[in-house]
Amino acid sequence: MLLRIENTPRPYAWGATTAIADLLGTTPSGGPEAELWLGDHPGSPARIVEGAPEPDLAAHLRARGQKLSFLLKVLAAAEPLSLQAHPTIEQARDGFARENAAGIALDDPKRNYKDELHKPELIYALSDPFIALAGFRPVDDSVADLRSAASAQLEPLVARLTGDAALADVVPWLIAGGAEIAVIVDALIDAARRLEHGALDSDSWTSVRRLASHYPGDPGVALSMLMHTVVLRPGEALYLPTGNIHSYQQGLAIEVMAASDNVLRGGLTPKHVDVPELMAVLDARPVPEPRIDPVEVAPGVRRFSPDVVDFALTVVEAGAAADGVTLDARGPAIALCLEGSATLQGSLVLERGQAAYCDDDALSIRGTGRVVVATGRHPEH
DSSP: OEEEEEOOOBOOTTBBSSHHHHHHTOOOOSSOBOEEEESOOTTSOOEEEESSSSSBHHHHHHTTTOOOSEEEEEEEESSOOOEEEOOOHHHHHHHHHHHHHTTOOTTOTTOOOSSSOOOOEEEEEOSSOEEEEEEEOOHHHHHHHHHHTOOGGGHHHHHHOOSGGGHHHHHHHHHHOOHHHHHHHHHHHHHHHHHTTSTTOOHHHHHHHHHHHHSTTOTHHHHHTTEEEEEEOTTOEEEEOTTOOEEEEEEEEEEEEESOOOOEEEESSSSOOOHHHHHHHOOOSBOOOOBOOOEEEETTEEEEOOSSSSOEEEEEOTTTTTTOEEEEOOSOEEEEEEESEEEETTTEEEETTOEEEEOSSEEEEESSSEEEEEESSOOOO
16 A cells, blocks of 8 residues: 655744755745654644545554554754653553543643653754754763853752762752752853853853753753753764653754653743653663664665664665665555655655655665655564
8 A cells, every 4th residue: 555645744833934845845834834744643644645535644544443653753943842751651551541540631731641652752863953952961071061160059059960870869859940940040041151162162051052042041951951962963863762851952853753642841841841750751860872873774775773663764865766775664654755756666756845655565665866764663674
């Protein structure tokens, strides 16, 4: 089965106004265009252009008793997204049942668990740069930056950062806010402005300046100093497992994720922040920058395969399929043409900005275009 699909970008306030349109060759709406969803997620199922009688991919798969394990997005951030982490499947099942039993409606702003699924995600950079806050860095690195500010107002934070194990106590203390945290946030912003372009400036201080312009006074500004500021170049990717704290800051990227709506927020947002529940799912330990390297499955064809079965992302570079390539999808796949053109299964031609759903075990691609393909139940290397 081969279906042409399309969708309309989601108009979240943090979205860029022209980045998705510029990438896909479409007409900008005039407002923010944050995410283009290509999948069967009920929040914004992809419309079927041709190939089946159903109006959208969700209806098509539901009629066959099927559901995708992944969601493919084009993401364009002009402003920072909220600090967030996602639960494991076990945590999601428990939380979903608990909130159902408590009678909390699915559309209640204070609802944490919208489904029973986990939500690991992979982000593949298209812009130069794509910037994210991702994972906690070693506490000693944070302390070094904080001490470089030579600010007495930051000493209460420095004094609590006694080692990596201190994060489990420091993080909820910061998120809870209050007068003491407000002083620390203001001091961080003052220091970041004072250090700009100087010898002691860093990516972390740049993040503080960026966040201060959008969320002055938010405790997330202080949390950012405990996290990696990751700068991706085009073709580089991050894999964010469950429990990882992160916030996309700016840029254009392809995102592939498990098809879940479960988000526990920790700041940089006017939305509900449940500190105890966030800490229950958060991995409050330092980790390396969570970059993921691809495997080259054919010349110019690279697959990013995380340690979950929900999804993988394969990138077919421009020209790599000139003589044809066949991907071992082993089930549902969604392909998006980013430039040029490509023919799928010898019959469906995708031009720049066009997408298709295929449920064959193998997906053949021929053409000079650049194509990204999301799959579920991804094969072994």
